[in-house]
Each structure stands twice: as C-alpha cells, then as structure tokens.
Amino acid sequence: MLFLVPDETGRITQANKVYDPKGYDRRLDEAGVNYVKVNHPGVLSPDEWMVIDGAPTERPVMAIAINKVAIKAGDNDAAVLTGAPKDVAFSVSVQGSEVWSGTLPDGELELSVPTPGLYQITLTKWPYRDFAMTIEAVA
Numbered sequence: 001m002l003f004l005v006p007d008e009t010g011r012i013t014q015a016n017k018v019y020d021p022k023g024y025d026r027r028l029d030e031a032g033v034n035y036v037k038v039n040h041p042g043v044l045s046p047d048e049w050m051v052i053d054g055a056p057t058e059r060p061v062m063a064i065a066i067n068k069v070a071i072k073a074g075d076n077d078a079a080v081l082t083g084a085p086k087d088v089a090f091s092v093s094v095q096g097s098e099v100w101s102g103t104l105p106d107g108e109l110e111l112s113v114p115t116p117g118l119y120q121i122t123l124t125k126w127p128y129r130d131f132a133m134t135i136e137a138v139a
C-alpha cells in the first residue's frame with residue numbers, strides 16, 4: 001500500500017510504500033497526518049504527481065515551444081522559448097553554475113549569450129512539472 005502525504009497545495013512531501021500496512025493508517029491518524037492511501041505497485045514521484053481532491057493526479061506539463069536549440073555565441077542570435085505560464089521562475093546555468101535567473105512575467109525567454117558553451121535552462125512553477133533543456137552556443 002502506498003501512503004502519500006501532501007501539503008495544502010497538493011505537493012507530495014512524503015511517499016511511503018508500506019508492504020505490511022495493517023495499523024499504519026491508524027498511526028498516521030493518531031499523529032494527525034493528512035494522507036492519501038493508494039493501492040499502487042510502486043512509489044509515485046513528486047516530480048510527476050500531486051494530490052487533488054484526495055487522489056493522485058499527474059502534474060501538468062508546460063507547453064513550451066522553442067525556435068532553436070543551437071545559437072551562435074557573441075552574435076545577434078538568440079533562442080526564444082514561448083508558451084510558459086506567466087510568472088514562471090527560470091534559471092540558466094553553465095557547468096552547474098547559475099548565470100542568470102528570475103521570473104518571466106509573460107512566459108517568454110530570449111537567450112543570447114556572449115560565450116560558447118552548453119546552457120541549461122530550467123523553468124519552474126507549481127503545479128507544473130519542471131521543464132529543462134540545453135541550448136548550445138557555438139563560436
């Protein structure tokens with residue numbers, strides 16, 4: 001039996017796969033834990049699932065469009081991402097170091113860079129699944 005513990009927004013904060021569930025729900029009740037009990041063969045990833053109205057539900061995917069995945073560095077070339085939800089948080093990283101971050105009020109990001117490299121873009125907004133992709137900037 002799978003026991004999901006969501007927060008008030010439906011985000012799964014804990015998922016426990018209990019193979020001998022007898023009495024487990026009683027212990028959660030006594031502890032005052034809000035949980036959802038699901039007969040599921042494995043664990044549901046909080047990156048892909050949430051709880052709505054007491055049931056596990058897949059998190060929606062952002063409908064992102066991008067005009068290109070390779071750009072010329074130091075030029076007037078840019079990759080443009082559109083279709084993200086308004087006020088989505090974004091970060092741009094190179095080799096694990098964040099070089100730019102913020103929020104996109106209109107859900108659009110234009111990336112133009114001065115230096116060649118692989119630029120990892122991540123968009124985050126609850127309840128959507130995180131979106132990640134890599135843009136290559138060439139010399």
